[in-house]
Amino acid sequence: MGSQFTSIDVESDWPRVSGESRLPYFVGQDDSAAVSAAIGQLRLGYVGLGSVGLSTCLHGARLRPRAIYTIDPGRWKAESVLTHPIYSGRVGEPKATAAGRLCKWISPTTEVFALDGPIDRLAAEELTDLDYLLLATDNLQAELTTSELSRQLGIPLIQASVDGATLVAQIRTLANSVESGPCLGCGFNRAEWDYLNSGAKFSCEGYYEGEQHAATAMVTRSTSSLCSIAADLSNMQLLRRAGGLGKSVDDTVLEYCGFTHKTVVSPLPRREDCVCVDHRPWRRRSVAGRLSHRSPGELVEAALGFSDDLATIRVRGDWFTERAACSTCGPRPVRRFVNWRQDPPACDNCGRPLAREPFFAHRPVLLEALGQCAERPLVEACDLPVRSVVVQGRGETVLLVQEAEAQQGTAT
Ligand SMILES: [Zn+2]
Ligand SMILES: [Zn+2]
Secondary structure: OOOOOEEEOOOOOOOOOOHHHHOOOOOOOOOHHHHHHHHHOOEEEEEOOOOOHHHHHHHHHHOOOOEEEEEOOOEOOHHHHHOOOOOOOOOOOEHHHHHHHHHHHHOOOOEEEEEOOOHHHOOHHHHOOOOEEEEOOOOHHHHHHHHHHHHHHOOOEEEEEEEOOOOEEEEEEEOOOOOOOOOHHHHOOHHHHHHHHHOOOOOOOHHHHHHHOOOOOOOOOOOHHHHHHHHHHHHHHHHHHHHOOOOOOOOEEEEEEOOOOEEEEEEOOOOOOOOOOOOOOOEEEEEOOOHHHOOHHHHHHHHHOOOOOOOEEEEOOOEEEEEEEEOOOEEEEEEEEEOOOOOOOEOOOOOOEOEEOHHHEEOOEEHHHHHHHHHOOHHHHOOOOOOEEEEEOOOOEEEEEEOHHHHOOOOO
């Protein structure tokens, strides 16, 4: 998947066990093997690994899924031990990696990857492998960004949150399958919108500007038990949806109140005046062979069914950089897709790092602005492997992914 993730591996001397050995025969299921097989294939992404998220993802690991991705910019504080399921470790440990290590220890057969950074550092193209996103953060911007990514990718999102003072846990399950469905922004109240707007960091494409990740995360004031209930209920929704158990949980909010012990499930409505204007999931198309061996022109045609110079293309969220500035030599031609955060280019003349010139770096980039690069294989204009490409034509956005077979051997 995305090269921003670190693969997690830990030594575990715990005896190996089968993931199915404690899975019950669920009521109403003729074929329990099908449920455990479905769960065993899941690739789960966890955004926010704090009081609620860490519990959620440890439950996830015990389901023995195929892959787990953990994403969190935070680190353990001394107080974390009061609400997080931490049993050993040290203050300052990055939450995503720490969670990933625990998951890998619990489920050595699961592939585990961690990103110790904010979700808005990722473009949707880097999360195309996921089957679910599970979100548990107090950061409104991160919530919107995650909602946006999950909707673009057309994958379900399960969000867990708590309100400590009222002893309420809420679980929102978004199917993200149709344009008429709700997003998380649809449920924000006026105060939340005002708060986001005052932070001046809101944009439906906020993840593009990830460098300036706002320090808007609040401290969770809650009890460990309420956080754990939220995590448990979140996992229940995952189990039900992935295992096909009971009635559909799509586009609902499940609320538990500790003062009354009542649980209420209500539909989540789509708000017509939602600030996230575009609610359309991207159309997903798979392409045979390596994407990086195709030219941008061919990819636009594969996506839209016809060639269109006015279509735009986005590769891994990188900037197509026509030229960049060297402090010594002046402007230098680049003509490549560049990830400025990870992989800034060096001057071809003196080797010093180049600086981005906003006017000469485009993301997404018009096919016609690519010039000769439009007809050359992508691999000539990209250093990192390309797993997916986003093409936007008039009226629709298409996510091109490599067919599964071609993805083998390009693990990044
Ligand atoms: Zn919305
Ligand atoms: Zn130079």
